[in-house]
Amino acid sequence: MLLDEISLKQSKNIPSRPRRNRISPSIRGLVQETRLHPSDFVVPFFVVEGINIISPIDSMPGIFRYSIDVLLKKVKELYDKGIRAIDLFTIVPDEKKDARGSEAIRQYNLLQCAIAELKEYLPDLCVMADIALDPYTSHGHDGVINEHGSIMNDETLDILAEMSLLAAQSGADIVAPSDMMDGRVAYIREVLDSAGYVNTGICAYTAKYASAFYGPFRDALYSAPRFGDKKTYQMNPANRREALREALLDEKEGADMLLVKPGLPYLDILCSIKQSVNIPVGAYHVSGEYSMVMAAAERGWIDAEKVFEESLLSIKRAGADFIFTYAAPMILQRL
Ligand code: PBG
Numbered sequence: 001m002l003l004d005e006i007s008l009k010q011s012k013n014i015p016s017r018p019r020r021n022r023i024s025p026s027i028r029g030l031v032q033e034t035r036l037h038p039s040d041f042v043v044p045f046f047v048v049e050g051i052n053i054i055s056p057i058d059s060m061p062g063i064f065r066y067s068i069d070v071l072l073k074k075v076k077e078l079y080d081k082g083i084r085a086i087d088l089f090t091i092v093p094d095e096k097k098d099a100r101g102s103e104a105i106r107q108y109n110l111l112q113c114a115i116a117e118l119k120e121y122l123p124d125l126c127v128m129a130d131i132a133l134d135p136y137t138s139h140g141h142d143g144v145i146n147e148h149g150s151i152m153n154d155e156t157l158d159i160l161a162e163m164s165l166l167a168a169q170s171g172a173d174i175v176a177p178s179d180m181m182d183g184r185v186a187y188i189r190e191v192l193d194s195a196g197y198v199n200t201g202i203c204a205y206t207a208k209y210a211s212a213f214y215g216p217f218r219d220a221l222y223s224a225p226r227f228g229d230k231k232t233y234q235m236n237p238a239n240r241r242e243a244l245r246e247a248l249l250d251e252k253e254g255a256d257m258l259l260v261k262p263g264l265p266y267l268d269i270l271c272s273i274k275q276s277v278n279i280p281v282g283a284y285h286v287s288g289e290y291s292m293v294m295a296a297a298e299r300g301w302i303d304a305e306k307v308f309e310e311s312l313l314s315i316k317r318a319g320a321d322f323i324f325t326y327a328a329p330m331i332l333q334r335l
Pocket residue numbers: 130132133134142178179213214215216217218285286287288
């Protein structure tokens with residue numbers, strides 16, 4: 001008998017061998033639990049006034065500010081590789097900034113033009129518009145301020161709602177309020193619905209932390225606060241239960257999807273929120289997370305593409321239904 005010839009002593013008595021499922025690429029592929037796909041990503045773009053402009057951002061190697069004509073070409077390139085969602089941020093020249101961020105609600109401003117042109121060029125691309133005042137205010141805060149420099153919640157809501165309505169009118173599929181004012185999701189929903197934009201979605205930055213990881217983004221937009229910090233509206237990095245409170249509120253107020261931000265350092269938050277709500281939850285892998293990897297890669301210390309793929313996979317594994325990331329274009333060919 002064949003069995004008689006086998007000396008059982010050849011193997012140690014190891015009851016379970018997880019390594020068997022890792023023996024070959026084919027088997028590893030079969031048992032892989034999480035996969036990245038181009039349709040997971042929302043790629044942020046920085047739009048600047050002018051024509052034929054490609055302006056590098058020193059603190060974000062590989063990322064540029066584009067004028068609308070170039071933006072269309074760059075977005076089309078990604079669209080052809082499977083990217084189906086982008087998010088727009090605009091750079092506002094200093095002379096157009098004021099204390100109330102009036103430029104945000106001027107008809108036919110840069111944001112609205114960019115949305116309209118993209119939707120005309122690529123109708124089934126999902127175009128998201130960032131809704132917040134910080135690129136537009138002379139003081140760099142996300143809301144209107146009073147004479148003491150305090151951010152005025154309720155006064156800010158009208159501007160955010162009008163900004164959202166103008167984005168919807170321009171063709172935005174989804175508005176993404178990133179300001180962290182209380183009650184803005186319900187108010188924006190009410191305004192959009194009243195104006196007939198019942199199909200325009202709201203992706204609420206629900207747990208947006210007062211984070212040092214946003215530095216390079218503020219360089220890109222020249223939007224760093226001119227005084228103080230954002231701690232009276234963005235969340236304390238020490239808090240998790242507060243994020244659940246925000247998430248439940250935003251779900252109740254009518255958000256279609258939620259966003260946690262930053263990404264990698266806040267995976268516990270993402271995971272908790274995912275378990276607590278019944279709407280999709282995404283993560284924003286932010287500028288600082290991107291730039292740290294690029295800086296280390298420039299020194300030859302790490303492989304940026306591999307680190308990005310692993311980072312984004314980890315964010316998805318933690319529960320993200322979608323990921324905002326500057327790194328998507330770099331890893332598409334690896335997927
Ligand atoms: C502003 C806004 C910020 C980011 C997205 N929207 C910065 C801030 O709150 O100061 C950060 C994105 C990034 O760092 O990539 N409403």
